[in-house]
Every structure is written in C-alpha cells, then in structure tokens.
Amino acid sequence: MTIRKPREPLAAVINRHNLAARHSLGQHFLLDPGITDRIVELSAPLAGRHVVEVGPGPGGLTRALLDSDVASVVAVEVDSRAITLIEELVSEDPARLSLVQADATSLDLTTLCPAPRRIVANLPYNVATPLLIGWLRQAAQWERLTLMFQLEVAERICAEPGSDHFGRLGVISQWCAMCSPIMRLPPGAFSPPPKVWSTVVEITPHANQPSPELFRAMETVTAAAFGQRRKMLRGSLKRIGGERLLAAAGIDGSRRAETLHIEEFSRLAHCVLENSPSTRA
Template identity: 80%
Template sequence: MNVVREPLASVIARHDLAARHALGQHFLLDPGITERIVELSGPLAGRHVVEVGPGPGGLTRALIDSEAASILAVEVDPRAVTIIDELATEAPERLRLIEADATTLDLTTLCPAPRRVISNLPYNVATPLLVGWLRQAAAWERLTLMFQLEVAERICAAPGTSAYGRLGILAQWCARCEAIMRLPPGAFSPPPKVWSAVVEITPHAEQPSPELFRAMEKVTAAAFGQRRKMLRGSLKSIGGEKLLAAADIDGARRAETLDVSEFDRLARIFLAQGT
C-alpha cells in the first residue's frame, strides 16, 4: 500500500504527545524499523493482530500496510487514541481501537482466531502482560514483542545464568522463545536508558492446564524468592523436602540450576500433592 502519510514527528508535535514516563512510553518513529518488526513476525495473511500501546502509530502504520486480516489497537493514553482514530480512516474495516488498560482486558474475547500480538510494549506493563498471555498461550499463534533488553534476556535465559528465573521458566515452559532483533536507545523517541530487543514467542502445541500453570507460579515464586538459598530451604514453605524427594531432585541445589523440565516435574507433583 503506497500511502503518503504525515511524518510521525509532526503528528506527535500536533497532538502534543510528549512521552510519559509513568506510561512507559518510548516511541518508534523509523518506518524501516517498524516494517522490519512486522516482517519478522511472519506471514500475516488471514491473521488477526493485537497491538498494545500503539502511541503515535508507527507500528500501526506498518500493520495496516501488511496483509493482516484485522488489527486491534489497545491504547490507554487519550492523546494517542486521537491519533489512532485518525489513522483508522485509512483502514476502517481492518483497524479497530479500544481505549483501555490492556492489563484489565481478556484480549482473546475481543480478537478472533488465529490471533497474534505484535507490539512495542510499554515498559511499565510489559512483564505482567506477557505472563497474562502465557496463561492463555493456547489462544495465541505467536507473540512478537519489544522489551527492554534485560527483560528479553530473562525471557530467553538458559539455566545456570544470572538472567535465568521465573519469567524465563514460565515463558520457555509454554513457548519457544527467541530474541530476533536488538535496538539501541537512539532508535526510540525519547531514547530509553537501555537497549531493547524484540522477542518471538511461539506457543507449544501442548499447554498446561490453568491449575498446573498456577502450581508452576507458586513453585517458581518460592524457588526464586530466596534465590541464593538451597532448594530445601527456599521451597520449605510449600513442603520442600517431600516435594523434592518425590521429584528426585537434590535439595542442596539452587533454583537457577534446574532446567524447565525439572520445574515442570516439581509443579506437577506439587499440584498432585495438593499442598
């Protein structure tokens, strides 16, 4: 689609859309970058895409230009809502806007399948949004998400590394996770203090039940709540000795040494024991 559009910097100035730290806003203005993110997300023909925090609409423009069947934009900032409303006139039958806090919504009820999420997530809600989507991983075909680099590294971290913890275990338990793009602070307006990265999250065919997911959350919360403790100590509040014995895991180990399959075993036993 060859559309002559007002430059994003001009749109931002016209609507006085100064980024707000409280909303975790850092805007992507380079169309080459936003187009590349959409390209890396894979073929979108017939797919229904959710974008959280479109801001001035840089990524939204690239999504409109893609073959996505529909785009659902969720924005909490009234200033940005006005901008996306203007942009919706380009594709009134494909682009729908909801003014709301995405953390309060069940997006699977608002977007038909097959569903994808493609977003430059607001930094302040990126992690809770991801965990919420992981709870519903079976409903999503793929998530292509921008995070602070530190968060992206946690999502993709391997056992035994300093970044490995609860978030990586939950994400890798439910999906294949891969960092596919890194961006320096200067790619954003205003520049954040850190690098950022796009992570591709592709849910596994088999997903844990809601009950098992909650069990995994409890086990990992206990295990990493006192990270430097041995497991027999950190898991004490949830029946550590009995749980570790049933899972055949040495209680002298620390949480960061267990791989995802070992945490899966602990979560399943924890759920079965009804601790």
C-alpha cells in the same frame, strides 16, 4: 489495486497533536518506518492473521502492520492523548483497523478478535512483565507473540539454566513457549531514548499448554525457588513441601533453583498440583 494516499510523516503528526511520551506510562515511541517495517517483516507470515497491538502510541507500528497483508488489527491504547492519532488511521482503513481505549492489564485480549490471533507490540516497559505473564496463561489462544522489551527483561525471558539472568520469568516463559530474541535496538531508535537497549522477542506457544491449575502450581514453585535463590532447594521450598516435594520429583535438595532445567520445574509443579488439597479431594 487500491492506491493508498501518502501518509503525513509520523513526527509531523506527533507535533500537530502535541503528543509527548510520558515516563509514567513507560512510553518510548518508535518513529523510524524502517524499524517498524522490519518488526512486521519478522512477525511474518501475517496473511489471514488477526493482530492485537498493545500501546500503539502515535501509531508507528500500527502503520507498518496496516501496510502488511494482515487480516485485521486491534489497537489497545490507554492514553487518551493518543486516541485521536489512532482514530485517523482507523478512518483510513476501517475494515481492518479498530481501536479499543482500555488498560490492557485488565483486558482479555482474546475477546477482541478471532483466531488465528497474534500480538505484535512495542510494550510499555513499566507493565511489560505482568502483561506477558497474563498472556502466557492463555498461551493456547495465541499463535505467536512478537514483543519489544527492554534488554534486561528480554534476557530474563530467554535465559538458559545456570545463567545469571535465569529466574522465574524465564522458567514460566520457556515452559509455555519457544522464546527467541530476533532484533536488538539501541536507545537512539526511540523518542525519547530510554536508558537501556531494547530487544524484540518472538514467543511461539508450545502445542501442549498447562491447565490453569498447573500454571498456578508453577507460579507457586518458581516464587518459592527463586524467592531465596541463594538457598539450596530444600530450604527455599520448605514452606511448600521441601524434601517431600523434591523426593517426589526426583530432584536433589542440595541444588539451587538456577541449576534446574525447565522439565525439572515442570515435575515440581505437577507434584505441587497432585498434592494440593483440591486435587486430593
């Protein structure tokens, strides 16, 4: 059995490199190994899995992943100031850890590692939602995503129909995956502390995933339905077919978007796709 050399405390590494979190990058570092270890425990099982971590920063969560039985980790970091810190971890375990310096919003993460793939990340909060939507478009390629969001975003992802938080993000997320909050953290768990609580959400893609065309149809439907959520559906969906679309999907036009269930939105998306010019052609 290999005996790992004790690591320098993360706070000392950050001080040595003079790495301060940047608000412009949505950075809030997790330094407590008890918390990062718990996130990795909640991500189990990891044996044989290849994990992508987005926004590792100083590498607190990266350390915890490497201490697990994960097959490999690819760290994707855009902040050039953090690269040296992650490179130090790469030098400890080059067989399992690799580093990609890139903007994850413009990167196809599925090209970075073989299946079975997972994402485990404390996401930069300013790009968390577009990142998630992009990954849901490829949900069939991921076994599971374990992601940290600010509490409000996590509530929107997991919201029930009829609730105040239910909207586009919840519909698309739950249409593609089972979404469950699994850990809640106060602002003081981070450095610097954000102004809000944070939540880790477990996102497990469904076995059957929509085609790219159907996914775009769902984006069209939810944008129209929730763009004017105070309106009845016959009004909010008017520009994409309104009454005709609702009749085809068997949905009462006097209802409002937040009252529909995921399956009803799915019917609407199928009707939009079936009536698109390319489909009719």
